Amino acid sequence: MRATGDLFGTVLRAASGEEPPVVVSREDAREAARRELTKGRYHDQEPSLFQRALDRFWDWLDQLLNSASGATPGGGLGLTVIVLAVLALAALLWWRLGAPRRTPSADKGAALFEDRARTAAEHRAQAEAHAAQGHWNQAVQERMRALVRALEERALLDPRPGRTADEAAAEAGRPLPAHAERLRTAARAFDDIAYGGRRATPAAYEELTALDGELERAKPDLAASAATGRGSWEAIR
Numbered sequence: 001m002r003a004t005g006d007l008f009g010t011v012l013r014a015a016s017g018e019e020p021p022v023v024v025s026r027e028d029a030r031e032a033a034r035r036e037l038t039k040g041r042y043h044d045q046e047p048s049l050f051q052r053a054l055d056r057f058w059d060w061l062d063q064l065l066n067s068a069s070g071a072t073p074g075g076g077l078g079l080t081v082i083v084l085a086v087l088a089l090a091a092l093l094w095w096r097l098g099a100p101r102r103t104p105s106a107d108k109g110a111a112l113f114e115d116r117a118r119t120a121a122e123h124r125a126q127a128e129a130h131a132a133q134g135h136w137n138q139a140v141q142e143r144m145r146a147l148v149r150a151l152e153e154r155a156l157l158d159p160r161p162g163r164t165a166d167e168a169a170a171e172a173g174r175p176l177p178a179h180a181e182r183l184r185t186a187a188r189a190f191d192d193i194a195y196g197g198r199r200a201t202p203a204a205y206e207e208l209t210a211l212d213g214e215l216e217r218a219k220p221d222l223a224a225s226a227a228t229g230r231g232s233w234e235a236i237r
Contacts, residue, residue: 120150124212127205136200137193140208144190147212148172156220165190175220182211 118126123146130139148168151157156175157168169187173180186208192198 118145118149120146120153123149127209131202131205136202136205139205140200141190141194143205143208143212144186147186147208147215150212150216165194172215175222176215176218177221179211179215179218186211 123142127139127142127146130136130142144165148157148163148165151168151172152159157163157171165187166184169180169183173183176183189198189200189204189208193200193204
């Protein structure tokens with residue numbers, strides 16, 4: 001505080017007679033002191049606005065934790081145990097349930113095909129390229145698109161823009177009843193991966209690839225499909 005010393009040194013020298021005494025009123029002295037203390041050299045060591053705000057935040061957090069530990073059985077140790085228990089429970093739920101899933105739309109999934117129309121062979125080639133690079137999410141999605149496109153090419157499904165994976169599985173299960181359950185499983189896997197935040201695995205891709213191959217060789221049960229269609233129409237009537 002050298003500058004403060006200079007200020008008071010001037011006052012002392014005047015009082016000691018080293019310099020001619022000057023009569024200063026109380027208001028003038030106060031104003032002179034105020035002007036002197038507004039100079040930057042008196043504030044060089046003061047903390048910045050950010051530092052003061054940070055200090056207040058830590059003080060508030062410290063008071064909050066102290067209040068919580070005082071209200072918790074066992075004091076600070078009890079509070080620590082509770083916090084660790086909550087974190088362990090959150091980790092367990094994350095491990096069992098995975099990442100939070102995106103809520104599907106009202107029609108149980110978005111459209112299966114989102115870009116230009118491609119053949120089943122093109123979708124299969126794209127799926128294999130993704131699988132070769134270890135991109136299992138994209139590989140599973142493309143293989144599911146290949147499967148549905150192949151059924152459309154065989155006229156087992158009517159080509160329809162905006163069809164979802166769930167709708168395709170339900171419709172394909174009529175002429176292919178032996179594969180209906182696996183088709184529904186494949187559709188759920190597609191939705192979970194494409195819209196639910198799940199991660200695909202090589203095993204999931206291999207299962208879908210095997211189903212695609214089996215459907216290529218499967219003979220449709222047209223009688224069962226027609227019966228299902230009649231039953232649905234009669235129920236509607």
